[in-house]
Amino acid sequence: MAAADVAYAPPMKSGKAGFEAGLMDPQHRIRITLSSRSVKNLEKVCGDLVKGAKGKDLKIKGPIRMPTKVLHITTRKSPCGEGTNTWDRFEMRIHKRVIDLISTPDVVKQITSITIEPGVEVEVTISDP
């Protein structure tokens, strides 16, 4: 793949001219799934990851926002059966973002170890390119 790149030299984004050297062999498709209950933290982590990956000149498919899952719980307010029947409607929102990269697993480990935010769950799926 490295040789093909050099010969073909497809139009790529700036910053990727010196691509041939420094390529380690096992390039994988990596999917990072971030999920969280708070949007702010999630967006922050996403942004950091994307920035980090771009800084290392990786091919990245930007944060894909999955639809938010809203979990509902509806209960009676009263602990006993007495009283006017009022109900509580609780909800929990789960936000999910997906980032696709093509790189080596080491690099990914680096990136994900730096950006750390509480409450954000990170899942990494590595597959053959």
Added chain:
Amino acid sequence: MGGRGGGGGGRKARNFATFRLFPRAGAADPNDRVFVRVDNNDYTVPGFADEDSFDPSLSDPSAGDGNFHSASGPLPEHVRREILELGLPDDGYNYLSHLRELRPAAASSFVPSSTARPEPLPLDVKAYDASRVRVGPSDGELDEGKTMCKVAAKTAPVRRIEKAVDPDVVRLLDESDVSHVGSEDEGLEEDFVIIANRAEGEELEEEDIEEWNGVLSDVEEEFDFEEDEPKPRVRRLLDEQFDLLALEEYGDSDDDDRVVKDGEYELPSEAIDELKLFQSQNVCVDEEYRTPADFVRQKVDSSTTDEVDESAHVIKKCAEYAERYLNETAEEEVVVLVSESSDESEVWDCETIVSTFSNLDNHPGKIETPGIPRKRLPRVFPGETTTTNDIIKLHGKEKLPVEYLPQRRRNGEKEKKVKPVEASVTDKFKKGAEKETKEEKKARKAAVKEEKKEARKAKKELKGLYKSETQKAQKVAAVTGPSSIRLIYCGKHFGLFEIMT
């Protein structure tokens, strides 16, 4: 996506690996996370989460995590210092890995318990329990080495000293078994001074010795407290120094024959003679108070002529004595003044002293039985929410101040109400908000109606019960108060209201 071979039949080839970031087990920092494999596929990704000793700091030195992976070799200095500070041994093992930091939310401020064991000794103090050491008179044997051995044999190091609640009490409690020797004899005779000075013999002094012995502490009990005790052993430099000091402080007291003990001193012989005289006179105490002048002027009940004479000369004699006393002090006779320690009177036994804390500082409460909780009128009157506080509104046919009376809940009727309502719960939700309020209203109104019904019933009962009270009170009022006062009985409130006309 690449890697998905397979045709229509089989499952798609699962050649991917999924890792999730988990916080490291036992880690202090919640941000310290590792990748853990969460699927069961065969696909391996070397170098992602395979090793046991996964360390992000190793792969990326710029991460600056601070985790040091050094199983062998000396620990870095700051780690060692921290371990030592915590009191853990410095043996090359990183005990810090077993420590966990308290989260700020979880850890409230640390409050030491007041009932805990007493503090251990500070590091620069060593305590030894020397209660078993016998300090006794050993003839001629004052070899420093031997004494030290003896002492060392009996002492035991003690790791913490228990501070007594009240040192006086503890000290006295310690002596409790010894100090009761003379407690029965505490009542002094009327003329104890005379008796004490009259008996010059050894016996009385022996008695005194016994009494004093009882008050002394355990260690000193070892002494055979005799007259000639003071110098049984070889004099040391310390003894010389002590004697010099004693000389300076207390004057000439080198007499070995007349041993001076605490609280006991010998009166000058003139005083003794006078006292003897006095005792032989058989003075009886009359009801009336008489001065010497009475004897002289009024000649009242004087038994002896001596008395009259003496009374006349009392003043003269007093002056004489005073002069003599002054002269004596000028001549520096031996007058030993000893501060009244009076150990006998200060011995407290367990029955009389409970604590040496005074009520000025210590305010113990009296233990009482809990009273019956009495239901009173509610402090915050529900009627106060209205603007005017001065007007008490009377409602209903009976003109009662409804809002000022204690509300009582009726559980019986609520049960009736709940059942029919439950069935309509699901309906409510289906139909929506509008219909719900109608149902709610109906239910509420029904509840109120029920309550009022019950209230009426109860009131009728009560009225019947207390009818006689009204008549009685009216009788009383007829006798005492003005006739314009008419008393009526009001239902809920157990009292009678007056109607002022």
